[in-house]
Amino acid sequence: DVKVTQSSRYLVKRTGEKVFLECVQDMDHENMFWYRQDPGLGLRLIYFSYDVKMKEKGDIPEGYSVSREKKERFSLILESASTNQTSMYLCAILRGLGAEAFFGQGTRLTVV
Amino acid sequence: EDKVVQSPLSLVVHEGDTVTLNCSYEVTNFRSLLWYKQEKKAPTFLFMLTSSGIEKKSGRLSSILDKKELFSILNITATQTGDSAVYLCAVSKSNYQLIWGAGTKLIIKP
Numbered sequence: 001d002v003k004v005t006q007s008s009r010y011l012v013k014r015t016g017e018k019v020f021l022e023c024v025q026d027m028d029h030e031n032m033f034w035y036r037q038d039p040g041l042g043l044r045l046i047y048f049s050y051d052v053k054m055k056e057k058g059d060i061p062e063g064y065s066v067s068r069e070k071k072e073r074f075s076l077i078l079e080s081a082s083t084n085q086t087s088m089y090l091c092a093i094l095r096g097l098g099a100e101a102f103f104g105q106g107t108r109l110t111v112v
Numbered sequence: 113e114d115k116v117v118q119s120p121l122s123l124v125v126h127e128g129d130t131v132t133l134n135c136s137y138e139v140t141n142f143r144s145l146l147w148y149k150q151e152k153k154a155p156t157f158l159f160m161l162t163s164s165g166i167e168k169k170s171g172r173l174s175s176i177l178d179k180k181e182l183f184s185i186l187n188i189t190a191t192q193t194g195d196s197a198v199y200l201c202a203v204s205k206s207n208y209q210l211i212w213g214a215g216t217k218l219i220i221k222p
Binding site for chain 2: 031035040041042043044045048050074090091094100101102103105106
């Protein structure tokens with residue numbers, strides 16, 4: 001069974017703080033993705049990575065960066081958190097011919 | 113621009129009713145169409161559809177894809193309160209990117 005683990009379920013941070021969201025997968029998959037999910041907007045892709053040290057911008061990369069130093073770990077970094085980054089953050093890997101997504105449990109981040 | 117549109121955005125029905133959720137898409141380099149169920153946590157996988165006209169079924173849930181008209185439907189028969197959730201549709205592209213719809217929020221009243 002695929003396991004995708006996000007480091008925190010709930011997080012509260014102050015405006016201006018640097019925030020790290022960690023995602024670890026145990027299936028040696030190349031492709032890892034970070035999404036944010038907001039009511040009425042669906043899932044929006046922030047960044048993705050096809051391999052170690054490789055990263056690609058998604059649809060909404062502004063205000064975020066990522067790090068992939070090891071294959072199993074993909075980190076999302078909010079350089080200076082702002083209130084409009086309050087959201088649910090979901091990490092996913094894609095697997096199989098149909099590219100089925102497997103998600104971590106999600107991190108609900110509140111920036112105050 | 114790639115897009116996936118789900119309808120309705122929300123739906124309230126009574127337990128025992130049958131519901132049909134719609135997903136239409138305009139996506140280049142189509143690989144597959146995926147349905148997910150999301151309760152108060154991360155989405156969980158329901159179906160993957162790659163071929164037109166072949167129904168996928170799991171218990172009271174079923175789904176079918178029409179690649180000519182570019183849509184899919186998700187049917188739920190004899191609904192139960194546990195079916196209350198947001199149902200997400202996504203299209204997978206050949207470059208492994210997923211294009212997501214905004215979801216349909218389904219509420220089942222006892």
